[in-house]
Every structure is written in C-alpha cells, then in structure tokens.
Amino acid sequence: MSRKIANPAKQADGKDYLAHIAYDSVVFGFSGDKLKILLMEYRNTGLFALPGGFVGRKMNLDDAVRAGLEERTGLSGIYMEQFHTFGDCNRQDASVLKKIMKANGIEAEKDHWLLDRFISVAYYALINYKAVKLQPDALSDSCDWYPVDALPQLILDHGKIVEKALQALRWNTDDRIIGMKLLPEKFTMKELQQVYENILGEQLERANFQRKMIASGLLTRHAAQFTGKAHKAPYLYSFAEKKTSVF
Amino acid sequence: MSRKIANPAKQADGKDYLAHIAYDSVVFGFSGDKLKILLMEYRNTGLFALPGGFVGRKMNLDDAVRAGLEERTGLSGIYMEQFHTFGDCNRQDASVLKKIMKANGIEAEKDHWLLDRFISVAYYALINYKAVKLQPDALSDSCDWYPVDALPQLILDHGKIVEKALQALRWNTDDRIIGMKLLPEKFTMKELQQVYENILGEQLERANFQRKMIASGLLTRHAAQFTGKAHKAPYLYSFAEKKTSVF
Numbered sequence: 001m002s003r004k005i006a007n008p009a010k011q012a013d014g015k016d017y018l019a020h021i022a023y024d025s026v027v028f029g030f031s032g033d034k035l036k037i038l039l040m041e042y043r044n045t046g047l048f049a050l051p052g053g054f055v056g057r058k059m060n061l062d063d064a065v066r067a068g069l070e071e072r073t074g075l076s077g078i079y080m081e082q083f084h085t086f087g088d089c090n091r092q093d094a095s096v097l098k099k100i101m102k103a104n105g106i107e108a109e110k111d112h113w114l115l116d117r118f119i120s121v122a123y124y125a126l127i128n129y130k131a132v133k134l135q136p137d138a139l140s141d142s143c144d145w146y147p148v149d150a151l152p153q154l155i156l157d158h159g160k161i162v163e164k165a166l167q168a169l170r171w172n173t174d175d176r177i178i179g180m181k182l183l184p185e186k187f188t189m190k191e192l193q194q195v196y197e198n199i200l201g202e203q204l205e206r207a208n209f210q211r212k213m214i215a216s217g218l219l220t221r222h223a224a225q226f227t228g229k230a231h232k233a234p235y236l237y238s239f240a241e242k243k244t245s246v247f
Numbered sequence: 248m249s250r251k252i253a254n255p256a257k258q259a260d261g262k263d264y265l266a267h268i269a270y271d272s273v274v275f276g277f278s279g280d281k282l283k284i285l286l287m288e289y290r291n292t293g294l295f296a297l298p299g300g301f302v303g304r305k306m307n308l309d310d311a312v313r314a315g316l317e318e319r320t321g322l323s324g325i326y327m328e329q330f331h332t333f334g335d336c337n338r339q340d341a342s343v344l345k346k347i348m349k350a351n352g353i354e355a356e357k358d359h360w361l362l363d364r365f366i367s368v369a370y371y372a373l374i375n376y377k378a379v380k381l382q383p384d385a386l387s388d389s390c391d392w393y394p395v396d397a398l399p400q401l402i403l404d405h406g407k408i409v410e411k412a413l414q415a416l417r418w419n420t421d422d423r424i425i426g427m428k429l430l431p432e433k434f435t436m437k438e439l440q441q442v443y444e445n446i447l448g449e450q451l452e453r454a455n456f457q458r459k460m461i462a463s464g465l466l467t468r469h470a471a472q473f474t475g476k477a478h479k480a481p482y483l484y485s486f487a488e489k490k491t492s493v494f
Contacts (some may be wrong), residue, residue, distance in 0.1 A: 020265045021334075021366060061334020061366060085332045085368045087268075087308020119268060119308060119368075121332045 007138035008054050009101050014113030017054040022120045023065045024052035024158065025080070026165035027073070029129030030182040032191070034147045035198030036129070037162065038072065039154070040140040044103040047096065048152045050161060051143065052120065065123050072143055074133035079181045080125040083168035084161075087119040091157045104139050120157075124165040126181035148198065169199050176218060176239045186222060186236040189213070254385035255301050256348050261360030264301040269367045270312045271299035271405065272327070273412035274320065276376035277429040279438070281394045282445030283376070284409065285319065286401070287387040291350040294343065295399045297408060298390065299367065312370050319390055321380035326428045327372040330415035331408075334366040338404045351386050367404075371412040373428035395445065416446050423465060423486045433469060433483040436460070 008017060027038040039048045053068040055061055062082070069078050094115040101108045108115060129145070136143045146152065151162065172178055179187075182195055193209050213219060219237045255264055274285040286295045300315040302308055309329070316325050341362040348355045355362060376392075383390045393399065398409065419425055426434075429442055440456050460466060466484045 018267045018364065018366070020268055055334065055366075057364065058336060060336055061332065082332060085308065085329060087302065087368065089305060089307055117265065117304065119265070119302075121334065121366075 009104065009106050009108075009114055009139060012109060012112050014054075016057055017113070018057060019113055020116065020118055021055050021061075022052055022118045023055065023061070023068070024050040024120050024122045024161055025065060025069055026050060026122065026124045026162055027069065028124060028126050028148075028165075028169070028182065029132065029145060030195055030198070031129050031145065031147075033194055034149075035182075035195065036145040036147050037151070038134070038143055039146050039152070040136060041142045041144070042100045042103065042139055043141040045099055047100060047155050048158075049155045050158045051137070053137075061121060065121075069123075069125055072135055072137070073127060074135060075127060075131060078125050078127055079177070080123050081168070081172075082121060082123050084164050085119055085121045086157055086161060088157070089117065091120070092117045093156055096155050100139055120161070122161050122165065124168060126178065128181075149201065166199060166201070179218075180239055186238050188234045188236060190234065192219075192237065256351065256353050256355075256361055256386060259356060259359050261301075263304055264360070265304060266360055267363065267365055268302050268308075269299055269365045270302065270308070270315070271297040271367050271369050271408055272312060272316055273297060273369065273371045273409055274316065275371060275373050275395075275412075275416070275429065276379065276392060277438075277442055277445070278376055278392070278394075280441055281396075282429075282442065283392040283394050284398070284412075285381070285390060286393050286399070287383060288389045288391070289347045289350065289386055290388040292346055294347060294402050295405075296402045297405045298384070300384075308368060312368075316370075316372055319382055319384070320374060321382060322374060322378060325372050325374055326424070327370050328415070328419075329368060329370050331411050332366055332368045333404055333408060335404070336364065338367070339364045340403055343402050347386055367408070369408050369412065371415060373425065375428075396448065413446060413448070426465075427486050433485050435481045435483060437481065439466075439484065 008014065011017075029036050029038075038051055040051055041048055051068065051072045053064065055064040059067075065080065066078065069080065070076055097114050098108055101114070134143045148162065148166065151159070153159070154162070169178060178199070179192065179195065183191060189210055192213065193204055193206065196209070197204055218240060220240045222236045222238065224232060224235055255261065258264075276283050276285075285298055287298055288295055298315065298319045300311065302311040306314075312327065313325065316327065317323055344361050345355055348361070381390045395409065395413065398406070400406070401409070416425060425446070426439065426442065430438060436457055439460065440451055440453065443456070444451055465487060467487045469483045469485065471479060471482055
C-alpha cells in the first residue's frame with residue numbers, strides 16, 4: 001500500500017510511461033446522506049482535478065489505475081469499472097499543466113512529455129466512505145471528498161468525466177453492485193432512496209420508490225428490531241441473492 | 248467517403264499519429280438469420296483481425312474511428328459506441344505485426360512505432376447489413392462478414408474484444424437501439440428472436456420470448472396484411488416510442 005510512485009512531472013521525456021495516455025478516476029463514496037467524490041487540490045493553484053495518473057511502460061492499464069487508487073485511499077480490493085476513454089483534441093491544455101508544475105517548482109520545457117496531447121481512460125470506483133484514509137499525490141496538497149451536487153470547477157474536461165461517470169452508474173445493469181458497494185450491509189429504505197436520488201440528481205417520491213424497490217425483488221427485508229422507543233426503528237433491508245435477468 | 252488514409256505501417260516513426268494508441272471496431276450486421284461481424288484478412292498471411300487503425304495527431308479519437316468505419320463500409324452516419332479500452336501489456340505481439348508488414352513488403356526496423364506497445368480503444372457499431380459496400384484497408388486483401396458463432400482465429404486479443412463487444416451489446420440498456428439498428432423498420436417476431444439469440448448465443452423458447460417481448464411494451468404490432476394465401480403472413484412489429492425507465 002505504501003508503494004511510492006515517482007513524480008512523472010519530474011521526468012521530462014516520460015520514458016518510463018506510455019506517452020499520450022493518462023487515466024482519471026471518479027471515486028464515489030456515500031457519506032450517509034450525500035454521494036461524494038474524491039478531488040485533488042493542486043498546491044498553490046486553487047485548481048481541482050480528479051485523481052489520476054499515467055501508465056508505466058511495463059504495467060497493465062488496470063493495474064496502474066488500481067495502484068493509484070490504492071495509494072490515494074489506503075484501501076485494497078477496490079471495486080472499479082472502466083467506463084469511457086476521452087480522446088478529443090481540445091481536452092489538451094498545456095497552460096493548466098504548466099501552471100501546476102510551476103507551482104510545484106518545476107519549469108517545464110516546451111517539449112516536456114506532459115504538455116503533449118493525452119487521451120484519458122476513465123474509471124469509476126465505489127468505496128466504503130468510512131474506511132478511507134486519504135493521501136494527496138506528489139503535486140497536490142489535498143485529496144478530499146466533495147458532494148457531486150456541489151463540486152468546485154474542475155480542470156480540463158474533468159467535469160465532463162464526472163458527468164459521464166454518473167451516467168455510467170445510472171446505466172449499471174446491476175443495482176445490487178452499486179448498492180452493496182456504497183451502502184452498509186443492512187440499510188434503511190431512506191438511505192437507499194438517498195443513494196438513488198444522489199446518482200440520478202433528482203428527488204424521488206417516497207411511496208412510489210418504496211413500492212417499486214420492493215416489487216423489484218432486489219431486496220430482503222429484515223425483522224424490525226425492538227427498540228423500546230415510542231417510534232419503532234425503520235425496517236432494515238439488504239440485497240437479495242442475484243436472480244437471473246429476463247433474457 | 249473515399250478519403251484515403253495513408254498507410255501508417257510505411258511511416259517508421261509514426262509522427263503523424265498518437266504513439267501507443269490504436270482503435271478496433273466490432274461491426275455488427277444482421278444477415279436475416281445470423282449476427283455477423285466484419286473481419287479483415289491480411290494479405291498472404293492467413294491472419295484475421297478486426298478493422299482498426301490509429302489516431303491522427305490532430306484528430307479526435309471518435310472522428311478517427313468514424314472515418315475508418317466509413318472507409319471500410321462506404322456508409323456514413325454509422326451508429327457506434329465506445330465500449331472498452333484494452334490495456335494489458337501482454338496484448339503486444341511484435342511478431343504478428345512484423346509478419347503482416349513483411350507480407351506487404353515492409354521490412355520493419357526494430358524501433359518501428361507499430362512494434363511498440365499499444366492500448367486499443369474498442370468500439371462496436373450496428374449497421375445495415377444490406378447497405379454496406381466493403382473495402383479492405385492498405386494491408387488487407389479482404390474485408391468480409393463472418394458469423395459471430397463461427398469466427399476464424401483472430402490475432403492478438405481480438406477474440407477477447409469481440410467477446411466484450413457482445414457483452415456490451417447484452418448490457419445495452421436500450422433494446423430499442425439494438426433492434427432498430429440491426430433490423431428493418433418492420434420485422435417479424437421470428438427475426439427479433441433471432442437477433443436476440445445471436446447476441447445471447449443461446450436458443451430462446453419461442454412462446455416465452457414472444458410473451459415477454461409483448462409484455463415489455465417495447466413493440467408496436469401492425470395490422471396483419473391480407474396475402475390471399477392459405478397461411479396468413481406473420482404479424483409485423485416495430486419499436487414503440489421510448490417510454491421512461493422505472494427510475
């Protein structure tokens with residue numbers, strides 16, 4: 001877990017990495033009422049970015065991303081999914097990179113490999129919010145949680161990457177996976193609804209949501225616990241065993 | 248549509264392209280009873296591969312893929328979806344590339360850019376089988392349809408790319424899109440079932456399939472045409488207007 005990645009910005013020719021290829025990760029965690037993602041703040045710049053990195057010449061792409069995520073979060077065995085590769089020409093903006101490097105005391109030559117065009121392979125990860133121990137990278141002075149509905153301005157096309165990650169989450173065919181990775185093993189209907197509302201970015205009608213979720217067959221309801229209080233505790237649910245899909 | 252792409256194999260340093268980045272496309276068409284994909288056969292090698300290419304330094308990734316697809320098929324406005332980027336180290340096999348280049352009269356130096364490591368961004372496309380006018384690329388002597396359940400051995404990890412494309416098709420949340428792009432506007436229940444069977448790679452029970460499809464609300468049934476024959480023609484269906492999803 002404490003494997004140290006060298007600072008790629010200090011290597012002018014980037015010969016230890018695959019040129020033109022970066023990765024970015026959208027790391028989701030559920031704080032109990034809000035869906036949040038991890039952002040890095042670059043030292044002395046006020047610039048925010050998704051945690052990301054580069055692919056070592058002898059490293060599998062997935063392994064590079066996983067190593068980066070593990071380093072940022074202190075977790076291993078993270079659930080992650082690659083969801084899109086961003087390859088437009090106009091996502092390049094050498095001035096942003098120069099600013100970040102300069103703020104870190106690195107004067108980049110014009111032909112520094114990081115100033116060239118990059119495509120970015122993007123992943124989303126679903127992690128246990130409470131288990132994380134955050135760690136900034138070589139160029140950042142913070143790595144912290146931000147609610148998806150109130151993000152600061154992000155560099156380059158990172159805002160677009162977050163949008164697409166949310167879309168990928170919405171399209172994930174297995175609601176169980178999303179729920180299981182973001183919620184505790186047992187959860188209330190309210191918590192489940194909040195996860196959905198955060199992912200969808202809209203309010204859902206409570207009774208309707210509850211009826212549909214129960215009809216879906218996704219959930220197992222557990223016996224209500226006797227609390228001795230006037231208002232009984234809400235039912236707890238967990239995800240049922242996977243059933244086969246229609247087709 | 249007849250835009251000519253230079254032969255990237257003849258450019259030893261690959262300076263007009265982004266190093267390390269290739270794309271591959273899995274082009275699906277429905278012949279009436281079989282789901283098929285396009286494969287290139289490289290001249291004098293017996294090697295089969297997915298149609299693919301490289302990304303010009305000043306070209307958006309999506310545009311490069313679209314241009315390649317248009318050149319191979321003679322079609323414009325093709326429906327395509329990026330589905331995965333393959334980035335393992337072991338997908339590199341310089342000997343295969345050397346063989347293909349040699350068979351085309353190109354003696355590649357050891358540091359030829361095409362012999363270096365590549366990641367491949369993979370797309371699937373759904374096209375109108377009958378409208379296509381196939382065109383091999385600079386290194387191939389044929390570009391032709393092959394049924395997905397009887398493909399020849401493919402180079403590198405292209406077999407794995409096809410598998411993942413089929414999985415992406417199965418996971419596509421909008422059955423309407425798949426059906427609309429692969430079937431004529433009006434189709435029989437049998438044709439629809441055959442598309443599904445080919446995508447899923449398994450036989451479906453007729454009555455059960457029909458019942459589920461009708462219950463799904465995806466389809467509009469059209470009035471049966473009077474044919475004057477003893478056996479009446481099968482009902483024709485089309486895809487209904489999009490309804491909103493559960494959430």
